[in-house]
Amino acid sequence: xxxxxxxxxxxxxxxxxxxxxxxxxxxxxEEPEMQEDELFxxxxxxxxxxxxxxxxxxxxxxxxxxxxRSKIQQAAKAGCLKVxxxxxxxxxxxxxxxxxxVLMSNPIREKEILGEDIPLDIRYEDDDLxxxxxxxxxxxxxxxxxxxxxxxxxxxxxxxxxxxxDKSKEQDRPGLVHRLDKDTTGLMVVAKSDWAMTHxxxxxxxxxxxxxxxxxxxxxxxxxxxxxxxxxxxNIRHRKLMAVIPEDEEGGKNAVTHxxxxxxxxxxxxxxxxxxxxxxxxIRVHMKHLKHTLFNDERYGGDRILKGTxxxxxxxxxxxxxxxxxxxxxxxxxxxxxxxxxxxxxxxDSEIPEDMxxxxxxxxxxxxxx
Numbered sequence: 001x002x003x004x005x006x007x008x009x010x011x012x013x014x015x016x017x018x019x020x021x022x023x024x025x026x027x028x029x030e031e032p033e034m035q036e037d038e039l040f041x042x043x044x045x046x047x048x049x050x051x052x053x054x055x056x057x058x059x060x061x062x063x064x065x066x067x068x069r070s071k072i073q074q075a076a077k078a079g080c081l082k083v084x085x086x087x088x089x090x091x092x093x094x095x096x097x098x099x100x101x102v103l104m105s106n107p108i109r110e111k112e113i114l115g116e117d118i119p120l121d122i123r124y125e126d127d128d129l130x131x132x133x134x135x136x137x138x139x140x141x142x143x144x145x146x147x148x149x150x151x152x153x154x155x156x157x158x159x160x161x162x163x164x165x166d167k168s169k170e171q172d173r174p175g176l177v178h179r180l181d182k183d184t185t186g187l188m189v190v191a192k193s194d195w196a197m198t199h200x201x202x203x204x205x206x207x208x209x210x211x212x213x214x215x216x217x218x219x220x221x222x223x224x225x226x227x228x229x230x231x232x233x234x235n236i237r238h239r240k241l242m243a244v245i246p247e248d249e250e251g252g253k254n255a256v257t258h259x260x261x262x263x264x265x266x267x268x269x270x271x272x273x274x275x276x277x278x279x280x281x282x283i284r285v286h287m288k289h290l291k292h293t294l295f296n297d298e299r300y301g302g303d304r305i306l307k308g309t310x311x312x313x314x315x316x317x318x319x320x321x322x323x324x325x326x327x328x329x330x331x332x333x334x335x336x337x338x339x340x341x342x343x344x345x346x347x348x349d350s351e352i353p354e355d356m357x358x359x360x361x362x363x364x365x366x367x368x369x370x
Contacts, residue, residue, distance in 0.1 A: 041103070056076075059094045134187075181281065184332065257276065334347065
């Protein structure tokens with residue numbers, strides 16, 4: 001669906017609406033940090049009945065703001081350009097009533113991004129992409145109150161101008177096709193070329209990327225494994241929170257999470273979560289929906305005792321765990337995708353960070369003593 005996030009795009013949106021062709025689902029959000037759903041966007045058009053034959057790359061240029069024919073041609077080469085649900089080349093000539101879909105990176109520009117010499121824990125790198133381990137406390141994308149010290153600042157410095165996808169004049173986020181929350185740790189892939197950017201975006205959109213997380217949640221999860229499917233959207237009362245949207249209400253995007261119990265600690269449970277979709281705060285919202293909020297997730301209420309009797313020794317134990325793990329207990333442990341150039345299936349695994357491991361070990365020892 002077509003998604004625009006800057007007020008500066010309103011004029012372009014109004015111009016599109018005046019044309020005879022149709023676009024769908026144009027939205028405006030107020031999240032201070034770019035969300036994963038917004039890193040790439042699927043535009044949809046229906047060609048007017050009176051449209052004369054015209055190359056599709058030229059046609060799309062009339063409707064997508066801040067793009068270029070080369071970007072559209074890259075999307076076509078990656079199989080991201082379809083007419084009537086069939087992949088077409090960039091020289092296809094549109095016809096009346098054609099239904100066009102094209103998946104592209106979202107061309108958003110806020111301010112010029114300055115590179116900063118911030119250490120990066122890079123696990124793999126070649127000419128087209130890199131895989132890194134994001135630490136807790138690092139914001140992925142600049143936003144309100146976070147203009148420096150972000151992952152994008154660090155990547156801009158590391159990659160250098162000559163090695164970024166050719167987007168310096170139209171975007172401020174080098175090669176991002178997904179993201180992690182500020183206090184979530186784990187593996188991320190970053191594109192270093194236009195082709196890699198487009199190809200990886202398609203894999204995320206098509207849900208073929210493998211992503212496995214490990215989380216410590218409140219309560220004793222009843223089922224050994226399960227599947228959660230809901231709509232997730234913005235919380236109408238608290239704009240920085242996401243929430244499950246009832247099926248009979250409008251809004252929200254479909255979200256699917258698979259979970260499996262790894263270890264039980266009575267009052268808490270260690271689970272793995274596999275994402276089928278990539279919605280904002282998806283695991284945090286879905287586990288809260290199951291009444292198993294992430295341990296020490298301040299934003300969703302996990303920073304207080306949710307299971308167990310509140311007596312002095314137990315409360316002291318939990319408070320000590322909070323001091324060790326000062327963030328939500330969530331780590332993106334595994335990441336798998338197809339290399340855009342070689343076609344090789346790549347899978348990366350990472351160690352659980354020390355703070356989360358220490359908290360897990362404390363719960364393990366606590367239950368063994370009980």
